[in-house]
Amino acid sequence: xxxxxxxPGCSLKGNSRSYEESILPTFKEVGLPxxxxxxxxxxxxxxxxxxxxxxAVAVSGRNLSLAxxxxxxxxxxxxxxxxxxxxxxKFLASRHPKAMKVLENLKExxxxxxxxxxxxxxxxxxxxxxxxxxxxxxxxHSLRGLNVASYYGCQLVRPYTDFDDPDYPTHLDxxxxxxxxxxxxxxxxxxxxxxxxxxxxxxxxxRLNYILLKEAKRKxxxxxxxxxxxxxxxxxxxxAKIVKKYKxxxxxPVVYFSQLLGFALGIPKEDLGFSRSIISLKPLWDKLxxxxxx
Amino acid sequence: xxxxxxxxxxxELDPDFLxxxxxxxxxEEINGCIQCGTCSSSCPMSVYMDYSPRxxxxxxxxxxxxxxxxxxxxxxxxxxxxxxxxxxAKIKITDVMYALKRKAIEAGTYPSRFAIxxxxxEMSRLIAKYGRNSELWLILNLYLKSRNIWGMLKxxxxxxxxxxxxxxxxxxxxxxxxxxxxxxxKAVKESA
Numbered sequence: 001x002x003x004x005x006x007x008p009g010c011s012l013k014g015n016s017r018s019y020e021e022s023i024l025p026t027f028k029e030v031g032l033p034x035x036x037x038x039x040x041x042x043x044x045x046x047x048x049x050x051x052x053x054x055x056a057v058a059v060s061g062r063n064l065s066l067a068x069x070x071x072x073x074x075x076x077x078x079x080x081x082x083x084x085x086x087x088x089x090k091f092l093a094s095r096h097p098k099a100m101k102v103l104e105n106l107k108e109x110x111x112x113x114x115x116x117x118x119x120x121x122x123x124x125x126x127x128x129x130x131x132x133x134x135x136x137x138x139x140x141h142s143l144r145g146l147n148v149a150s151y152y153g154c155q156l157v158r159p160y161t162d163f164d165d166p167d168y169p170t171h172l173d174x175x176x177x178x179x180x181x182x183x184x185x186x187x188x189x190x191x192x193x194x195x196x197x198x199x200x201x202x203x204x205x206x207r208l209n210y211i212l213l214k215e216a217k218r219k220x221x222x223x224x225x226x227x228x229x230x231x232x233x234x235x236x237x238x239x240a241k242i243v244k245k246y247k248x249x250x251x252x253p254v255v256y257f258s259q260l261l262g263f264a265l266g267i268p269k270e271d272l273g274f275s276r277s278i279i280s281l282k283p284l285w286d287k288l289x290x291x292x293x294x
Numbered sequence: 295x296x297x298x299x300x301x302x303x304x305x306e307l308d309p310d311f312l313x314x315x316x317x318x319x320x321x322e323e324i325n326g327c328i329q330c331g332t333c334s335s336s337c338p339m340s341v342y343m344d345y346s347p348r349x350x351x352x353x354x355x356x357x358x359x360x361x362x363x364x365x366x367x368x369x370x371x372x373x374x375x376x377x378x379x380x381x382x383a384k385i386k387i388t389d390v391m392y393a394l395k396r397k398a399i400e401a402g403t404y405p406s407r408f409a410i411x412x413x414x415x416e417m418s419r420l421i422a423k424y425g426r427n428s429e430l431w432l433i434l435n436l437y438l439k440s441r442n443i444w445g446m447l448k449x450x451x452x453x454x455x456x457x458x459x460x461x462x463x464x465x466x467x468x469x470x471x472x473x474x475x476x477x478x479x480k481a482v483k484e485s486a
Binding site: 010011013014015016017039040041042044045046047048049050051052053054055058059062091096098101102104105106108109110111153154155158159166167190191192194195196197199200201204208237275276277278 | 319320338339342370372373374375376378379388392393395396399409410411413414415417418420421422425426427428429433436452455456459460461462463467469470471474475477478479481482485486
């Protein structure tokens with residue numbers, strides 16, 4: 001087992017299960033098999049901070065404490081979980097009077113946290129720990145011929161991480177190029193997908209996702225590659241309505257980076273959750289000659 | 295045409311509002327705002343807001359409490375943190391928006407049946423109770439509490455597609471050690 005423990009969060013067990021289904025075999029393939037954090041609770045995402053910030057930090061503190069007991073650092077694939085756990089971790093280490101109180105409360109509830117856990121995103125681990133050079137040697141199925149728009153969204157790159165640029169990050173692009181794909185110059189790569197607003201105010205969701213899809217189309221991308229469940233979900237479920245509303249053919253596959261990575265590493269595509277897409281992935285398979293379209 | 299006064303007299307403002315907000319963790323730097331507007335021009339949601347983020351900061355600094363807490367702006371912040379990383383005065387604008395959301399909930403000044411605060415509250419409630427969010431139940435609660443049955447019906451075809459692809463289920467998720475979570479929440483509440 002590796003030095004990391006896997007924190008799924010609600011999405012990877014729900015609407016983005018294909019992210020989990022692809023990240024686990026992929027990490028095994030690169031030599032970092034992941035075990036799931038036992039009895040993790042939801043991170044609270046943006047919702048809990050809007051309602052009660054102390055409680056938000058406390059429920060994240062429970063997860064950090066569970067990870068600490070396992071002696072491992074957290075890998076959180078969902079950008080929302082990643083940010084929330086990182087933000088809470090930073091606050092708990094700040095010695096702010098409120099943070100000290102929460103640490104005490106955690107102890108009272110039997111989940112003491114000493115502050116030794118680090119929170120990482122799988123992309124960060126792939127780039128920093130595994131390294132692109134090693135990944136290159138593991139590629140069995142080049143993505144040559146495929147143009148991808150690497151979409152980072154917001155909470156992976158802002159504001160609690162320094163592993164990539166907050167406005168124009170490039171690590172996902174480099175990973176895709178290492179796998180043989182062409183990463184198009186996707187200017188909207190860190191623009192907002194609307195997050196949960198896409199579920200609450202439709203007009204906003206359609207507009208923001210239209211901007212992203214249009215830019216990806218303009219750059220002749222065959223697919224958008226995401227690192228976040230909510231980005232993937234929003235970009236996928238809004239497509240039919242966007243085509244109807246803006247009368248523009250902007251449909252395209254939206255997949256997780258781990259799905260393409262897994263495919264490139266030679267994991268059978270049936271085992272990477274591609275069948276859960278509600279958008280046709282035909283344009284993707286046509287380009288990859290990957291053995292038949294869905 | 296009825297002539298109406300649009301600007302408030304000073305005595306109608308809340309002189310303690312800035313102090314009140316500045317005390318909240320994450321909002322300490324708010325008084326350093328130079329009104330440059332970088333936040334508003336970076337914000338993907340500015341065009342939908344009733345007041346731009348720059349104006350909200352000015353309002354907090356100058357005591358326009360009712361306007362700030364009653365605005366749609368604070369709820370339209372999607373927490374993308376673009377303004378926050380770009381602010382030359384190092385104001386944690388996203389955290390200020392969170393603080394204002396909490397104040398608005400406390401004061402009950404958000405529009406009733408407005409979906410965004412309902413979603414936030416319902417999700418927090420599910421997590422406090424079960425330790426886990428159940429996507430389907432969250433969405434059902436959202437539509438019921440915002441009394442948007444039509445919206446729920448419109449979502450049904452998508453819901454079916456998600457169920458067919460195994461991405462949504464009726465199961466209610468829960469952690470095993472709910473007792474521990476309960477005592478944690480109790481401890482936090484008691485020490486507040």
